[in-house]
Amino acid sequence: MSENHSQPSFSPASASTLDSESARYFTFFNVILALIAMTFIELVMIVLPFHKYVLLAMLLILSLIKFVLVIWYFMHLRWDRLLLTALFIAGLIIGTGTAVALYFLFPEGDGAPGAEVSLVERPTI
Amino acid sequence: MSEATAANLSPDETDHHEAPTNTGIPNKKLAMWAFLASDCMFFGTLISTHLIYRRVNPDIVIDGNTVPVTQIFDIHLTSASTFILLMSSLTMALTVSAMHKHNVKAARTFLLGTIVFGSLFLGAQAYEFYHFVHHATHPLTLTNSIFGSTFYVLTGTHGVHVLIGILWLISWYIFSFSPKFKEEHALDVEVTGLYWHFVDIVWILIFPLVYIIEYF
Numbered sequence: 001m002s003e004n005h006s007q008p009s010f011s012p013a014s015a016s017t018l019d020s021e022s023a024r025y026f027t028f029f030n031v032i033l034a035l036i037a038m039t040f041i042e043l044v045m046i047v048l049p050f051h052k053y054v055l056l057a058m059l060l061i062l063s064l065i066k067f068v069l070v071i072w073y074f075m076h077l078r079w080d081r082l083l084l085t086a087l088f089i090a091g092l093i094i095g096t097g098t099a100v101a102l103y104f105l106f107p108e109g110d111g112a113p114g115a116e117v118s119l120v121e122r123p124t125i
Numbered sequence: 126m127s128e129a130t131a132a133n134l135s136p137d138e139t140d141h142h143e144a145p146t147n148t149g150i151p152n153k154k155l156a157m158w159a160f161l162a163s164d165c166m167f168f169g170t171l172i173s174t175h176l177i178y179r180r181v182n183p184d185i186v187i188d189g190n191t192v193p194v195t196q197i198f199d200i201h202l203t204s205a206s207t208f209i210l211l212m213s214s215l216t217m218a219l220t221v222s223a224m225h226k227h228n229v230k231a232a233r234t235f236l237l238g239t240i241v242f243g244s245l246f247l248g249a250q251a252y253e254f255y256h257f258v259h260h261a262t263h264p265l266t267l268t269n270s271i272f273g274s275t276f277y278v279l280t281g282t283h284g285v286h287v288l289i290g291i292l293w294l295i296s297w298y299i300f301s302f303s304p305k306f307k308e309e310h311a312l313d314v315e316v317t318g319l320y321w322h323f324v325d326i327v328w329i330l331i332f333p334l335v336y337i338i339e340y341f
Contacts, residue, residue, distance in 0.1 A: 028218045066329045074215075074322045
């Protein structure tokens with residue numbers, strides 16, 4: 001009896017919960033296998049003889065797929081209400097949009113050896 | 126709750142005994158998703174700052190010498206770290222699943238697994254930083270190059286997020302032995318899980334955009 005008082009006691013979960021969670025259990029393993037496979041492909045891409053921009057595009061697509069798999073399955077967005085997806089996507093769009101806009105706002109450096117260009121000292125247009 | 130009303134709710138919602146809200150979403154979960162959305166913007170600025178400086182300064186200059194970053198990075202160690210963090214996401218998902226099934230023992234085991242994987246990732250990052258700073262020929266510090274500044278701020282901020290997550294998980298692990306640990310806490314553990322998975326997805330972006338891209 002004393003052991004029951006010192007340990008948390010949970011009532012048995014409903015049959016529907018057990019069924020849905022058991023189904024998710026196998027989904028989680030499939031997702032992690034896909035994530036590991038895609039990470040392996042990203043590493044193999046280092047030695048692939050393709051053009052830099054092709055590899056970059058592949059890298060971004062793989063990262064995007066991995067990102068979506070985690071938020072959709074591990075973070076339960078697939079089973080949660082649409083409002084949560086909309087809320088997160090809104091933040092994601094603002095964050096990504098700002099990052100992409102800033103990236104293309106600044107010109108590519110000339111790569112002069114031994115020179116680090118400061119953004120502050122750069123002449124404004 | 127009537128049978129008809131209960132039938133319309135998902136198993137998660139019927140088991141959590143949360144007070145009803147206008148959105149139908151527990152407030153804690155909604156607050157965490159709002160925080161994660163704002164954290165997207167936070168990491169967005171850090172990642173874009175790193176990429177912009179890499180674009181403007183294609184050469185990494187340390188103490189007057191141009192250094193190929195691939196001579197500093199250890200892609201094998203970083204790949205192993207990535208694998209470890211992905212595995213921690215799996216164990217975290219299984220923890221939440223076990224909590225929904227009211228299986229405390231399994232939840233505790235998976236929680237411990239997540240803590241171990243998270244700690245291994247953090248240990249690998251500390252090891253990586255130490256070797257970058259004490260590199261024999263090209264030491265990379267926070268202040269000796271622009272690349273060092275943006276790299277350490279970005280990956281260090283992520284590391285701090287991981288550390289906070291580990292401390293949060295440890296507190297759950299200890300609390301899970303308390304008789305005060307109830308079924309209602311399944312939602313709280315799920316919210317912790319959301320944070321942990323977010324830390325994982327941020328690394329999913331950092332790994333290719335900061336590390337792998339340097340090898341093309």
